[in-house]
Amino acid sequence: MSSTSQKHRNFVAEPMGEKPVTDLAGVGEVLGKRLETAGFDKAYVVLGQFLVLKKDKELFQEWMKETCSANSKQSADCYQCLKDWCDEFL
Amino acid sequence: MADQVDSMSDAELRTKLAEHGFPVMPITASTRKLLVKKLKMVLDNKSKPRNSVDNKVESRRSLARYSSGEESDLDSTNNVKERRGRRATTGGAMLPPVSNKSRRIPLKKDSPAKRDSDKGSESEEEKAPVRTHEKVETVTTRRVTRTYANDQDDYETGSDSDVDSDKKTSSPFRSSSRSSDYISSTLPTNDASTSPPKSSIFSRPSLSHSNYTSNLSSSDQLNSIRSRLGLTSSLADRPPLSTYTSNYASSTYQPSTSGVDEIESPYLSNFTRRLSSLKPDPPKPSSFLDRDTTNGSTLIPRRSYITGVPRSDIVDYKAVNDKKFLKNNLVSLALVALVALFFFFLFFMYIVKKNDITSVVDDQNIVVPICQLNIPGNRPGINCVPKEQVGYAKDLMKAIHPKLMARTAAYKCGEPGALPYLTGKEIIEIACPQTDTFSRNYDQCTTDLNNLQILLVKNPRWGLNVVQLKNVYTKDVEYTPLTSTEAVVQQRNKGSVAIALSDPSTPISCLFINTLYSAGSTFVVVGIISVLVLGLQRLYKYYLSYQKKKSEEIYSMVEQIIDVISQETEDSGEPYISVDHVRDTLISPQNREKMSSTWDAAVKFIQKNESRVRMEVQSVDGEDCRVWRWVASHSSPKRSTSWQGQAFETQEGSVNNLTVSPTPCLKIRHMFEKNDTNPNLRTVIQDVILEKCDRCNILHIDIERTSCCVYVKCATPTDAGVVYKSLHGWWYEGRLITVKYLRLERYMQRFPNSPSSGPYLKPSRLRRSWDE
Numbered sequence: 001m002s003s004t005s006q007k008h009r010n011f012v013a014e015p016m017g018e019k020p021v022t023d024l025a026g027v028g029e030v031l032g033k034r035l036e037t038a039g040f041d042k043a044y045v046v047l048g049q050f051l052v053l054k055k056d057k058e059l060f061q062e063w064m065k066e067t068c069s070a071n072s073k074q075s076a077d078c079y080q081c082l083k084d085w086c087d088e089f090l
Numbered sequence: 091m092a093d094q095v096d097s098m099s100d101a102e103l104r105t106k107l108a109e110h111g112f113p114v115m116p117i118t119a120s121t122r123k124l125l126v127k128k129l130k131m132v133l134d135n136k137s138k139p140r141n142s143v144d145n146k147v148e149s150r151r152s153l154a155r156y157s158s159g160e161e162s163d164l165d166s167t168n169n170v171k172e173r174r175g176r177r178a179t180t181g182g183a184m185l186p187p188v189s190n191k192s193r194r195i196p197l198k199k200d201s202p203a204k205r206d207s208d209k210g211s212e213s214e215e216e217k218a219p220v221r222t223h224e225k226v227e228t229v230t231t232r233r234v235t236r237t238y239a240n241d242q243d244d245y246e247t248g249s250d251s252d253v254d255s256d257k258k259t260s261s262p263f264r265s266s267s268r269s270s271d272y273i274s275s276t277l278p279t280n281d282a283s284t285s286p287p288k289s290s291i292f293s294r295p296s297l298s299h300s301n302y303t304s305n306l307s308s309s310d311q312l313n314s315i316r317s318r319l320g321l322t323s324s325l326a327d328r329p330p331l332s333t334y335t336s337n338y339a340s341s342t343y344q345p346s347t348s349g350v351d352e353i354e355s356p357y358l359s360n361f362t363r364r365l366s367s368l369k370p371d372p373p374k375p376s377s378f379l380d381r382d383t384t385n386g387s388t389l390i391p392r393r394s395y396i397t398g399v400p401r402s403d404i405v406d407y408k409a410v411n412d413k414k415f416l417k418n419n420l421v422s423l424a425l426v427a428l429v430a431l432f433f434f435f436l437f438f439m440y441i442v443k444k445n446d447i448t449s450v451v452d453d454q455n456i457v458v459p460i461c462q463l464n465i466p467g468n469r470p471g472i473n474c475v476p477k478e479q480v481g482y483a484k485d486l487m488k489a490i491h492p493k494l495m496a497r498t499a500a501y502k503c504g505e506p507g508a509l510p511y512l513t514g515k516e517i518i519e520i521a522c523p524q525t526d527t528f529s530r531n532y533d534q535c536t537t538d539l540n541n542l543q544i545l546l547v548k549n550p551r552w553g554l555n556v557v558q559l560k561n562v563y564t565k566d567v568e569y570t571p572l573t574s575t576e577a578v579v580q581q582r583n584k585g586s587v588a589i590a591l592s593d594p595s596t597p598i599s600c601l602f603i604n605t606l607y608s609a610g611s612t613f614v615v616v617g618i619i620s621v622l623v624l625g626l627q628r629l630y631k632y633y634l635s636y637q638k639k640k641s642e643e644i645y646s647m648v649e650q651i652i653d654v655i656s657q658e659t660e661d662s663g664e665p666y667i668s669v670d671h672v673r674d675t676l677i678s679p680q681n682r683e684k685m686s687s688t689w690d691a692a693v694k695f696i697q698k699n700e701s702r703v704r705m706e707v708q709s710v711d712g713e714d715c716r717v718w719r720w721v722a723s724h725s726s727p728k729r730s731t732s733w734q735g736q737a738f739e740t741q742e743g744s745v746n747n748l749t750v751s752p753t754p755c756l757k758i759r760h761m762f763e764k765n766d767t768n769p770n771l772r773t774v775i776q777d778v779i780l781e782k783c784d785r786c787n788i789l790h791i792d793i794e795r796t797s798c799c800v801y802v803k804c805a806t807p808t809d810a811g812v813v814y815k816s817l818h819g820w821w822y823e824g825r826l827i828t829v830k831y832l833r834l835e836r837y838m839q840r841f842p843n844s845p846s847s848g849p850y851l852k853p854s855r856l857r858r859s860w861d862e
Binding site: 059066 | 113115116118121123125127128
């Protein structure tokens, strides 16, 4: 995938700070709500889960599916977003 | 096993996952569920193969059935020539010694004994080849290998009896072979089979064996062999037998590898599975072998046959497939055909029934008002019919009915001049000239007609109506049916009585044609209308775009004219310039004719709307001509390409100054507006930037019109820093420029073709002095 969404670029452009979970690429209002009810209210919490799963794409996508019933595109976007962020700032 | 996973402790789960090759990761409340699921999935996958093994026997049987059917199809449809050709190629390409020798096997007198031993070991597995073999025999092929003819008797019994799987009684070597270890005897047997008649050469056991394995590596291959064998044969019994035995032996030679395949191919027998499991072992040089690999990998017999079909070297498979399809779907096809037949029959009956007037007329249930002498009101031909004349009337009706039908059909089909009824006169003309039935005189005919009319009125179910014509003399088709005998008699005297079909039906062909015609005409009309509409729309669009283009041309012309006027007047010092001179500088000679309208419009526009230019008549070199005088002051700044000063400080030490320039790439915003349609915008921008930053090396400049961004790539980050400082925060044509650094990767992503080194960009025009 050569082009990324604006949201992705925005997120990857800077440290995530206290950004809400909905700032993650692939996470919209609905998924954001679901993630918040599951306790993942901030982007860094999702990052934590991402890191706990050792940046494993398959497992992360599976987890996204479980937690907020994200489809494969959404979870792939979110995964890519976090991965790029990690590459940049971690 | 899967059930236990839920109740495992974290540590157990971790070790379990590690066992299955998963990276060990922290098991937390949020990941545990996921990992458990994963583990279950893995365990499920592992346990699957075991289950499928149980089906082996069942599937093997199904193959035996299947392959035999297949075989018969195959052989019957094959043509000899083709098979021969294929055999030749395979023989030449991949197994030259084997293919020849295998056919010769039966000649060997001493081979059976050895063959026994390898054949016997697994009786079930033998069924498949043996049964196939039986089918092969039933087919008669024209080609006869004469060399075998004399040996035929010896072998026929043995091989045939195998078919019924009653091996013990019919073939001695079979029964004895059961107990023996077939693996050990495999190689010798192969050798035996490859050896020429009457002589046994055991010299190359390993070679022949390997040939066999490669040859037989998939079910498809098996098929090709079968067909080949089927061909060799009126004697087919012997050769196939030996070949199959050896095939079998070679395949069972490595019996261990079948695991995975069994999952995927429920219909394959153990035998075929083993064949296919051997697939990867031998080198595969020919086209047959790629077929092997594809089929071997799918391993579902039907699939494999189907994938085999399109290949050119097995054309006959196609026929086999078709046949098979027919065979397998026989019942459903038959059902469909039956239903179709039923409806067709119904339809047919309907048509026939409707037209069959005689059956209706001869029906016993008709109402016939017989004239009886003792009833006073009865008058023959008016309200009753003499008994002896009923038959005549019916005959008359039968005679005129076809004619009436034809007329109605013609009328319905829109034939000109056709009428849907028969008048009394016409009926008599039709009926009376016929000599056989109606050879009586005119009066008789009239009487019959009268009687018939009475009968028709009394029997509406006959499908004929006595009708009263609205107008006798004009060819008018309007009529009203008469329902009482009195009315009939009344009208009869006027001569306006006719007979018509009560429910005229249009003939199918006519109906079809009419429908087609009306549909066609509608279609044509709609088509014409839509074409017209489309054409108009296209025309209108074209007109609009033409107008737009024209006005754009005029505006650009006006701008050019003003540029030229201001420039020329400035340069030459004269405050005016000839109109024609301007035109000649702007428009090249070959375009002058073409552009004259644009030019005129532009001149008119300037005259009307341009305050800085005044048109007057001056004498230039003694000749009066129209000139434009530049009225505006010369000192007014040029409209374009102007840097208008800095909005904020970017020099050393200021807040806006970055001490280090991180990348060599920059993104400049607001250099132009979105609706700027100047085709040379890129050159203009490039020149402007290059002029502004003349001290640095710029490799590449490009613009993106949609986002109004200019992208600049410099040779080094330092250069980029210089550009940044000299552009950031400047006003350009009334817009504030902002510059941002851009990561090199992003830049390369956007402009993959931008140069990374080489000549630096130079301004495309001579440097113009502009005010600071």
